[in-house]
Structure formats: structure tokens, C-alpha cells
Amino acid sequence: MRLRLERQEHVPVLGLVAAPVVALAVTLLVGAVMFVALGQDPLRAFRIYFIDPLTDPWTLQELVVKACPLLIIGVGLAFCYRANRWNIGAEGQYVAGAVAGSWLALATHGTDAGPWVLPAMLALGALGGALWGMIPALLRVRFGASEILTSLMLVYVAQLGLDYLARGPWRDPQGMNFPQSVTFDAAATVPLLLGEGRLHAGVMIALVVVAAATVVLGRTLVGFAIELGGSAPRASAFAGFDERRVTVGVFAVSGALAGLAGIIEVAGTIGQIQPAISPGYGFTAIIAAMLGRLHPVGILIASLALALTYIGGEAAQITMRMPFDVTRVFQGTLLISILAADVLVRYRIRRVEGKAHA
Amino acid sequence: MLDVAVTGAVMASVVAAATPLLLASLGELVTERAGTLNLGVEGMMIVGAAVGYATAYGSGSLLLGTVAGVLAGTLLSLVFAGLAVWLAANQVASGLATTILGLGLAGLIGAPFVGTRLDGAPELHVPGLSDIPLVGQVLFGQDAFVYASLVLLALVGYGLARTRIGLVLRAVGESHVAAHALGHPVRRIRTLTVMFGGACAGLAGAHLSLAYTPFWASDMTAGRGWIALALVVFSAWKPLWLLVGAYLFGAVSILQLHVQGFGLGIPAQLLSALPYLATIGALVAISVLKQGRGAPAALGVPFVPDR
Numbered sequence: 001m002r003l004r005l006e007r008q009e010h011v012p013v014l015g016l017v018a019a020p021v022v023a024l025a026v027t028l029l030v031g032a033v034m035f036v037a038l039g040q041d042p043l044r045a046f047r048i049y050f051i052d053p054l055t056d057p058w059t060l061q062e063l064v065v066k067a068c069p070l071l072i073i074g075v076g077l078a079f080c081y082r083a084n085r086w087n088i089g090a091e092g093q094y095v096a097g098a099v100a101g102s103w104l105a106l107a108t109h110g111t112d113a114g115p116w117v118l119p120a121m122l123a124l125g126a127l128g129g130a131l132w133g134m135i136p137a138l139l140r141v142r143f144g145a146s147e148i149l150t151s152l153m154l155v156y157v158a159q160l161g162l163d164y165l166a167r168g169p170w171r172d173p174q175g176m177n178f179p180q181s182v183t184f185d186a187a188a189t190v191p192l193l194l195g196e197g198r199l200h201a202g203v204m205i206a207l208v209v210v211a212a213a214t215v216v217l218g219r220t221l222v223g224f225a226i227e228l229g230g231s232a233p234r235a236s237a238f239a240g241f242d243e244r245r246v247t248v249g250v251f252a253v254s255g256a257l258a259g260l261a262g263i264i265e266v267a268g269t270i271g272q273i274q275p276a277i278s279p280g281y282g283f284t285a286i287i288a289a290m291l292g293r294l295h296p297v298g299i300l301i302a303s304l305a306l307a308l309t310y311i312g313g314e315a316a317q318i319t320m321r322m323p324f325d326v327t328r329v330f331q332g333t334l335l336i337s338i339l340a341a342d343v344l345v346r347y348r349i350r351r352v353e354g355k356a357h358a
Numbered sequence: 359m360l361d362v363a364v365t366g367a368v369m370a371s372v373v374a375a376a377t378p379l380l381l382a383s384l385g386e387l388v389t390e391r392a393g394t395l396n397l398g399v400e401g402m403m404i405v406g407a408a409v410g411y412a413t414a415y416g417s418g419s420l421l422l423g424t425v426a427g428v429l430a431g432t433l434l435s436l437v438f439a440g441l442a443v444w445l446a447a448n449q450v451a452s453g454l455a456t457t458i459l460g461l462g463l464a465g466l467i468g469a470p471f472v473g474t475r476l477d478g479a480p481e482l483h484v485p486g487l488s489d490i491p492l493v494g495q496v497l498f499g500q501d502a503f504v505y506a507s508l509v510l511l512a513l514v515g516y517g518l519a520r521t522r523i524g525l526v527l528r529a530v531g532e533s534h535v536a537a538h539a540l541g542h543p544v545r546r547i548r549t550l551t552v553m554f555g556g557a558c559a560g561l562a563g564a565h566l567s568l569a570y571t572p573f574w575a576s577d578m579t580a581g582r583g584w585i586a587l588a589l590v591v592f593s594a595w596k597p598l599w600l601l602v603g604a605y606l607f608g609a610v611s612i613l614q615l616h617v618q619g620f621g622l623g624i625p626a627q628l629l630s631a632l633p634y635l636a637t638i639g640a641l642v643a644i645s646v647l648k649q650g651r652g653a654p655a656a657l658g659v660p661f662v663p664d665r
């Protein structure tokens with residue numbers, strides 16, 4: 001007996017919604033095997049990883065705070081992936097945005113600059129990310145260089161640049177030689193939403209981004225050009241959409257959003273420049289975009305789910321002395337399961353009689 | 359004579375630094391010539407490094423460690439093959455997933471070994487040849503991995519260009535529909551080439567953790583898997599050019615280390631960024647020169663038999 005994949009004419013909507021759920025279930029199953037292999041009681045591990053964080057108001061705030069960068073970056077990546085352009089360097093654009101915005105925070109530090117500082121920082125952050133993201137796009141349209149590899153290489157360059165600034169010119173001279181800048185002034189800090197805790201106004205910006213992206217992708221000609229450029233490049237060319245402009249455009253948008261996420265994280269959650277400002281948000285956001293079906297609202301849900309793996313990972317690290325890499329294994333497994341589940345929705349598996357060759 | 363000795367030592371270190379790049383890119387070149395783009399090289403490499411180190415540390419045998427590293431890389435490549443070849447999922451996303459999973463698994467496997475050290479693979483001297491000034495030092499005073507990489511290069515170069523297997527493999531990469539019509543098992547061939555790529559990446563990882571820097575650190579591949587991918591593009595899918603590319607990159611990374619040592623006032627981070635900037639430069643240069651020629655025609659296109 002042989003099995004064969006057959007493309008389905010009509011992809012059931014139910015399947016598209018069910019696929020991520022199935023993928024989550026498979027990931028949990030693989031996780032159980034991993035916990036047993038690590039010599040842990042899987043039920044206890046699951047409780048610490050996935051249940052406990054949801055029962056405590058402090059960790060619930062933290063969940064939203066961690067989902068915020070994933071969401072903003074993931075929505076940007078949806079622009080690229082819908083157009084079938086592969087930006088995998090969002091982590092670098094995030095850092096570039098954080099650096100560009102922080103420059104203003106440090107330049108105005110100690111002055112009594114007004115409330116214009118924070119909006120200007122956010123704008124600079126988006127601009128920095130957009131410029132950094134446009135490098136691979138321009139190298140692609142101008143020279144034909146692979147945007148996948150150049151965008152990734154720029155991650156390392158951006159991280160080293162940040163490292164240099166944090167240890168060199170931007171280091172706080174009164175900071176006991178710690179590689180970090182001064183703490184940002186109040187005017188350069190994203191305000192807290194509840195007056196205390198960790199929940200900052202960046203979350204509101206993220207929701208605005210989701211709403212705007214939903215409209216642009218679903219209801220405008222720009223969104224249509226992006227979608228068509230990805231699914232039917234020839235038809236898109238005949239329709240008069242410029243392939244180069246789409247490439248540069250989607251990279252600029254996803255870079256800008258990644259940069260915005262970077263400056264919000266630095267000015268909202270961290271409060272200063274330091275050599276490490278991300279636990280891999282730029283890469284995890286790729287999973288968020290895929291898991292969320294490249295739809296802004298889907299990415300919102302996916303970001304919360306992925307943020308839970310970060311929080312759970314931190315809790316397991318403290319209470320069970322498990323390495324943080326458990327989180328990466330979860331995230332990798334999740335992406336693999338969602339890709340597999342997706343295929344099984346779009347294709348039908350048929351038994352084929354007789355002998356067919358592979 | 360001192361200058362010859364110093365030059366020889368520097369050149370020998372260039373060869374050592376280039377070897378993991380050469381090994382990993384050789385495997386990926388074969389995978390890509392058969393039409394599959396596997397972005398999981400970084401993940402397969404680091405898993406090879408972690409499993410290789412753990413096995414060698416536990417058993418005391420570098421050979422066992424190397425074999426385990428190769429097997430680990432191959433096993434992880436099967437995850438990619440299942441997704442990208444058999445389920446015809448998007449190859450870019452599948453490769454990324456493989457890398458993310460590999461980085462996580464390697465961190466878990468390597469966690470108990472942080473802070474330990476091994477005696478690295480010994481240099482194998484060839485009697486007589488190793489005593490030739492410069493050449494002997496650079497070519498005949500290396501560890502077994504370096505020799506293996508050169509033998510593998512010769513085998514891949516010959517195999518792709520001059521054997522029937524190589525011809526079929528290239529046919530699958532140029533037009534899977536035609537190859538399928540001729541009765542070649544496209545997906546089986548692609549799976550085997552993906553496994554070969556995984557084995558090579560695992561070997562490259564084992565070289566890192568067992569010979570080049572004989573300890574375990576969770577970020578020890580430092581993007582070498584991605585640079586290996588770029589080298590395949592740089593080589594225009596020709597094995598011999600991989601040698602040129604890998605040794606050039608080895609030279610850049612050794613050079614920046616030495617310049618850092620001199621302390622010329624250039625920020626260390628800028629020098630560390632050089633290999634990555636050089637990769638971008640090389641990708642742009644080759645795209646301008648080759649205009650995309652040389653790439654297998656079916657590269658990155660999934661194959662579903664009945665379409």
C-alpha cells in the first residue's frame with residue numbers, strides 16, 4: 001500500500017483554524033516525552049510551565065509584556081511572508097530600532113526636554129528598523145543577492161554594534177563598569193498602564209498595529225498587491241504591480257515594526273541600553289507569524305501562546321533547574337508541527353493501489 | 359626562519375578555521391544540487407557539536423564522538439526531509455524550524471558539560487612531508503578532520519561531475535518532473551542528499567567541539583552554518599570553488615582575531631563583524647558576476663508526484 005498527497009480543491013476553513021490547535025497538541029505530546037527524558041514528572045512540569053503562570057496576576061502582566069514584541073514583529077513579518085519574501089533578520093531590525101531610538105533618549109538625558117521625546121524615539125526606532133530592513137531588500141532588487149542570507153547576517157552585525165555601544169561610547173561612567181547605559185529619563189520611558197507593575201503602554205501601540213495591519217492587508221489595494229505578488233507573481237506583473245517596490249515595501253514595513261518593537265522594549269521594559277535586549281524575539285516572531293496564519297488577529301493569539309513558553313521556561317529554570325533551552329525545543333517543535341499540520345489540511349492523503357515510485 | 363614558522367602557523371590556523379565551513383557547505387551543496395534548500399545547517403551543526411562532545415566526554419573516545427555527531431546531524435536532517443521532501447512544506451520555513459529545534463536540543467544535551475574540557479583531536483603528522491617548511495606545516499600537520507574534508511571535497515567533486523549517481527542527482531535538481539518521468543525516485547534521492555548534508559553538518563559540528571575548540575558552549579557555531587549556506591551560493595554550486603570560499607572566510611576570521619590581538623584601537627566588535635560583512639559582500643559580488651546562473655533550476659521547489 002502506498003500513500004499519496006493530493007491537493008484539495010477547496011481548503012476547509014475549519015481545517016485552517018484546527019491546524020494550529022492540532023499543532024499545539026502535538027507539541028505538548030513531544031514536550032511530555034522530553035520532560036520524561038529529562039527525568040522530570042511531566043504533569044508537574046506542565047503545571048509549572050503552562051498552568052501556574054496563568055493563575056498569578058503578576059505573571060499574567062508579564063505574559064502580555066512578553067507577547068508585545070512578538071506581536072508587533074510578527075505582524076510585520078506577515079507582510080513579508082504573504083508576499084513570499086523571506087525576511088529572517090527581524091532580530092537585527094529590532095536591535096537597529098532600539099539603538100536608533102535610544103540615541104535620542106541618551107542625547108536628551110538630564111535635560112528637561114518635553115513630552116515630545118518619547119514619540120520622537122518611537123519614530124526614530126521605526127525608521128532605524130526600516131532602514132536596516134531595507135538593506136537586504138535593496139541588495140535583492142539591485143543585485144539579486146539572496147535576502148534570506150543577507151538579512152540573517154545583518155542580525156550578527158546589529159548585535160555586535162549594540163554590544164560596542166553598550167560597552168563603549170554609551171556606557172554609564174558612574175555605572176561601576178557594568179556594560180549598560182544610564183537609566184532613561186521619565187520623558188524617554190514608555191509609561192505604565194496600571195501605574196505599577198510591568199504592563200506598559202506599548203501594549204496599546206501593539207493593538208493599534210494589529211488593527212491597522214488587518215485593514216491594510218485585508219481591505220486595501222496595497223494588501224492585495226502583497227498577497228498577489230506572493231501567490232501569483234506572473235499575474236501580479238501583468239496587473240502592473242512592481243515586484244521591486246513590493247519587495248522593498250514589505251521589508252521596510254516589517255523592519256519598521258521590528259524596530260518599533262525594539263525601542264518599545266528598551267524604553268518600556270528594560271529602561272536602558274545593555275548588550276542583550278532580546279531573548280530571540282525576532283526569531284520567535286517568525287513562529288508567531290506562521291502559527292497565526294499570517295493574519296494579524298491570529299498572530300495576536302499566537303504571540304500570547306509563545307509568550308507563555310518564555311514565562312514557563314523562566315519558571316521551570318528557577319523551580320526545576322531546567323535549562324532555558326527547553327523553551328527553544330518547544331518553539332522549534334511547534335513550528336515543525338504547524339508546518340506539517342498545514343500540509344495535511346491543504347492536501348488529502350490517498351491510498352494508492354499498486355506500486356508507484358516515490 | 360622565524361617568519362616562515364609564524365606564517366606557517368597562521369596559515370595552518372586558517373585551514374583549521376575553514377574546515378567546518380568546508381565540511382558543512384559540501385553537504386549543503388550536494389543537497390542543493392538535488393533541488394532542496396536546507397536552511398537547517400546551523401541547527402544540524404550545533405547538534406553534531408553537542409552530541410559529539412557529550413559522547414566523546416562520556417566514552418573517552420574522539421572517534422565515537424565524531425560518529426555520534428555525524429549520526430545526530432543525520433537524524434535531525436530527517437526531520438527536515440520529512441517536512442520539506444515528503445510533506446512538500448515550504449523549504450525556507452522547514453529549514454528555520456530545523457535550526458530552532460537544533461539549537462534547543464543542543465542546549466539541552468550540552469547543558470551538563472558547560473565548563474568542561476577535552477583533549478582535542480591530535481595533529482597527525484606525515485613522516486617526511488610534515489618537515490617541509492611552510493607547506494608541511496600548513497598541509498601535513500593538521501587533525502584528521504582537515505584531511506577528511508579534503509578527501510570529501512575530492513569525492514563530491516568527482517561524484518557529481520563524473521558518475522552516474524551524480525548525473526541522476528543533478529537531473530533531479532534541474533527538473534524533478536523530467537526525472538520523475540524517467541522513473542527516478544525523486545523524493546528518495548532528495549531524502550538521501552538531505553541526509554548527506556546532515557551528516558556533513560554533524561561532522562563539521564564535531565570538528566568544532568572535538569578539535570577546533572575542544573569544549574562545549576551553547577553558541578559555539580556562531581552562525582557558521584549560515585555562512586556555509588552563503589558559501590554554496592558563492593561557489594555557484596561548484597565544489598572546487600567551495601574550497602576557495604571556505605579558505606577565504608577562514609582567512610578573514612583568523613585575520614580579524616590577529617588584528618584584535620595587536621590592539622590597533624579598532625573596536626573588537628567591528629572586527630568580529632567582518633566575517634558577516636564579508637559574507638554579504640561575497641553574496642552581492644557573486645550575484646552581480648553570475649546573474650543567478652549556476653543555481654539548480656528546481657532549487658527550493660517542492661515536488662508532489664501527481665502534479
